[in-house]
Amino acid sequence: MKKQDITFGIHALEAVLNHSPERVIEMWVLQGRDDQRLTPLLEIAAQYGVSIQKTSRKALDEKAGSTQHQGVLARVKAVKQLNDNDLLALLEKTEMPFLLILDGVTDPHNLGACLRNADAAGVHGVIVPRDNSVGLTPVVSKVACGAAEVVPLFQVTNLARTMKALQEKGVWIIGAAGEAEHDLYKADLKGPIAIAMGAEDKGLRRLTRESCDSLASIPMSGSVSSLNVSVATGICLFEAVRQRIS
Numbered sequence: 001m002k003k004q005d006i007t008f009g010i011h012a013l014e015a016v017l018n019h020s021p022e023r024v025i026e027m028w029v030l031q032g033r034d035d036q037r038l039t040p041l042l043e044i045a046a047q048y049g050v051s052i053q054k055t056s057r058k059a060l061d062e063k064a065g066s067t068q069h070q071g072v073l074a075r076v077k078a079v080k081q082l083n084d085n086d087l088l089a090l091l092e093k094t095e096m097p098f099l100l101i102l103d104g105v106t107d108p109h110n111l112g113a114c115l116r117n118a119d120a121a122g123v124h125g126v127i128v129p130r131d132n133s134v135g136l137t138p139v140v141s142k143v144a145c146g147a148a149e150v151v152p153l154f155q156v157t158n159l160a161r162t163m164k165a166l167q168e169k170g171v172w173i174i175g176a177a178g179e180a181e182h183d184l185y186k187a188d189l190k191g192p193i194a195i196a197m198g199a200e201d202k203g204l205r206r207l208t209r210e211s212c213d214s215l216a217s218i219p220m221s222g223s224v225s226s227l228n229v230s231v232a233t234g235i236c237l238f239e240a241v242r243q244r245i246s
C-alpha cells in the first residue's frame with residue numbers, strides 16, 4: 001500500500017487540512033505568491049507544525065506532474081484504501097443508503113468531477129472496481145475540489161459480487177444507460193439505492209448491466225449519442241436528491 005501521496009490545489013488542500021490535518025507532512029508554496037486564499041491554509045498548516053517551503057513554479061510543476069497546482073502542493077500520508085468490508089460496515093450504520101457505482105471510469109477529471117457531484121448530492125459512498133479504473137490520484141483530488149477527502153471511495157475486487165451483496169442488504173441498483181427504455185425521471189429513486197454509471201468509451205459492462213435491478217436513460221433531444229459520464233452522474237444523482245427530499 002502507498003504510504004504517501006502528493007496533493008495540490010487550494011480546495012483539495014483546504015479539505016485535507018480541515019478534515020485530517022495530521023495527514024499533511026510538508027507543504028510547498030509558490031515563491032512570491034501571497035494572496036488571501038492561501039493565508040488561512042498556511043495558518044492551519046502552521047498550527048499543526050507542518051513545514052512550509054517557498055519554491056519556484058518549475059519545482060512545483062515537477063512535483064505535481066501538472067501545472068494545475070494553483071501555487072500550493074503538499075506531501076501527505078496516503079488515506080487507507082477502502083474495500084468491500086468497509087462498504088458492508090458503512091451499510092450497517094446507514095439507514096437509507098445512497099450510493100454511486102462507477103464501472104471503470106479511467107479519466108481522472110471524470111472521477112474527480114463525479115466525486116464532486118457525489119459530495120454535493122450527499123452520496124454515502126462511491127464504489128469502483130479496483131482494476132481498470134483510475135484511483136485517487138492528485139489530479140482526481142484537485143478536480144474533486146475537496147470531495148475526494150470526504151466521500152468514501154470503495155475499491156472492490158469483483159464489482160458484480162459487490163452489487164449482489166448490496167442487493168442482499170436491500171439496496172436497489174439502477175444502471176444509467178442511454179439506450180434504456182425507462183426514463184430516469186419516472187424511476188423510483190427514493191429508497192436505499194445505488195446508481196451505476198458506465199465507463200467513458202464502453203458504458204456499463206455486460207455483467208454490470210445484467211446485475212442491475214433496472215436500467216434508466218436520461219432523455220436527450222439533440223444529435224449526440226451520449227453525455228459525458230460526470231454530467232450524466234450529476235443529473236442522475238440530483239434527480240434522486242429531488243425525489244428523496246420531496
Ligand SMILES: C[S@@+](CC[C@H](N)C(=O)[O-])C[C@H]1O[C@@H](n2cnc3c(N)ncnc32)[C@H](O)[C@@H]1O
Nearest residue numbers: 176177178197198203204217218226227229232
Ligand atoms: C460517455 S457515456 C458511454 C457511452 C458509451 N458509448 C455507451 O455505449 O454507453 C458514459 C456513461 O454515462 C452515462 N450516460 C451518458 N449518457 C446517458 C443518457 N442519456 N442516459 C443515461 N445514462 C447516460 C451512462 O452510464 C454511460 O455508460
